[in-house]
Amino acid sequence: MKRFLSIIFASIVFFSFYSALAQEGNRLRVRIYSESNNISEATIASSFGSYQLNENSIKRQDKINLSVSNGKILLKLNDQEQGSFDTVRFTSTDLKCFFQVAPTNNKARRYDNDLEITLTKDKKSLKFINVVLEDNYIAGVVQSEAGGASNSVEFFKVQAICCRNYMKRNLHKHEKDGYNLCDCVNCQVYFSRANKEQVVEGAAKSTGEVIVDKNDKIIETLFHSNSGGQTVDAKDVWGNDISYLKPVEDSFSVGQPNYTWEKEISEKEWLNYFKGKGLDVKDYNTKQELLNFSQTEGRKAKIFDIPLTQIRKDFKLKSTYFTVVPWGSNVKLKGKGYGHGVGMSQEGAAKMCEEGYEYWQVIEHYFKDVKIKKQ
Numbered sequence: 001m002k003r004f005l006s007i008i009f010a011s012i013v014f015f016s017f018y019s020a021l022a023q024e025g026n027r028l029r030v031r032i033y034s035e036s037n038n039i040s041e042a043t044i045a046s047s048f049g050s051y052q053l054n055e056n057s058i059k060r061q062d063k064i065n066l067s068v069s070n071g072k073i074l075l076k077l078n079d080q081e082q083g084s085f086d087t088v089r090f091t092s093t094d095l096k097c098f099f100q101v102a103p104t105n106n107k108a109r110r111y112d113n114d115l116e117i118t119l120t121k122d123k124k125s126l127k128f129i130n131v132v133l134e135d136n137y138i139a140g141v142v143q144s145e146a147g148g149a150s151n152s153v154e155f156f157k158v159q160a161i162c163c164r165n166y167m168k169r170n171l172h173k174h175e176k177d178g179y180n181l182c183d184c185v186n187c188q189v190y191f192s193r194a195n196k197e198q199v200v201e202g203a204a205k206s207t208g209e210v211i212v213d214k215n216d217k218i219i220e221t222l223f224h225s226n227s228g229g230q231t232v233d234a235k236d237v238w239g240n241d242i243s244y245l246k247p248v249e250d251s252f253s254v255g256q257p258n259y260t261w262e263k264e265i266s267e268k269e270w271l272n273y274f275k276g277k278g279l280d281v282k283d284y285n286t287k288q289e290l291l292n293f294s295q296t297e298g299r300k301a302k303i304f305d306i307p308l309t310q311i312r313k314d315f316k317l318k319s320t321y322f323t324v325v326p327w328g329s330n331v332k333l334k335g336k337g338y339g340h341g342v343g344m345s346q347e348g349a350a351k352m353c354e355e356g357y358e359y360w361q362v363i364e365h366y367f368k369d370v371k372i373k374k375q
């Protein structure tokens with residue numbers, strides 16, 4: 001009987017330990033303020049819940065100040081010096097805690113979970129690492145990148161899965177620097193924790209879900225603002241054939257805020273540009289083609305041999321999906337869409353969700369031969 005009870009007791013201990021772990025989830029190390037290498041002083045504070053400062057309990061109203069001093073971090077608590085450290089840890093006591101960090105020369109921001117502060121290699125600036133639960137990070141990114149685009153939970157589920165795919169593919173991107181990802185466009189923009197209810201719900205409801213291709217590999221979830229009614233083959237933009245980044249008809253982007261654009265360029269500048277690329281612009285047929293280039297029947301990749309992606313870059317156009325019309329001494333470019341046009345149209349996805357489509361239908365519309373998998 002005693003033995004039986006101890007087995008029961010051991011199982012209870014084991015399962016409560018296991019469920020605590022499961023609840024914890026995976027944590028990421030994300031460098032915040034990664035573009036600022038000149039933060040010599042900052043304050044931190046709990047915004048919600050109790051925190052520990054280097055293993056010591058602190059109170060909500062405590063004032064914590066960090067500054068760079070002689071190659072170390074000088075720590076002050078309520079204006080009292082606490083010593084100099086290589087690393088300062090601001091650790092939450094439960095999963096709901098969030099904090100505020102305010103560098104003296106930068107905007108204050110709020111983040112979930114924990115903060116680790118060290119110095120940059122040159123020992124001149126504070127370096128902040130947010131040690132954060134994956135879903136909190138995902139929600140923060142979705143809010144930073146697309147929080148204003150919709151109020152639909154379904155749309156934020158789509159965005160959350162796309163961000164999760166990027167995260168999973170790039171976990172080792174900054175490994176040699178001691179963290180997984182940074183907070184700027186070079187990874188994914190992460191300028192705060194999420195406080196918009198629908199965003200948090202979208203991240204939580206899609207937890208663990210990723211998009212895989214027909215070989216079960218996590219796909220690159222490229223997106224843009226508006227496809228103009230037809231998405232682009234990745235091959236036409238970057239030269240490599242990717243099975244899930246193929247052109248699709250996209251009526252959902254039609255009529256959305258970034259659906260059309262126009263730009264006038266003087267005829268002389270337009271023709272000179274192509275002359276500079278080696279075309280004989282005095283030739284009647286060549287000139288007519290350049291002045292009346294049309295994509296009304298669908299997207300093209302080139303004008304003669306010149307990639308539209310190059311023309312887009314050189315004339316700073318919103319997209320490569322334009323038709324040329326002679327306009328007095330100018331040409332008028334009548335364009336559709338905004339962005340590179342590959343993968344998912346954000347405005348189209350928002351429209352689909354508004355119309356009642358489910359998140360997996362949106363994903364299957366924009367990415368070919370893929371499926372959603374729970375990891």
Ligand SMILES: [Zn+2]
Pocket residue numbers: 173174181182183184186187188
């Ligand atoms: Zn980065």
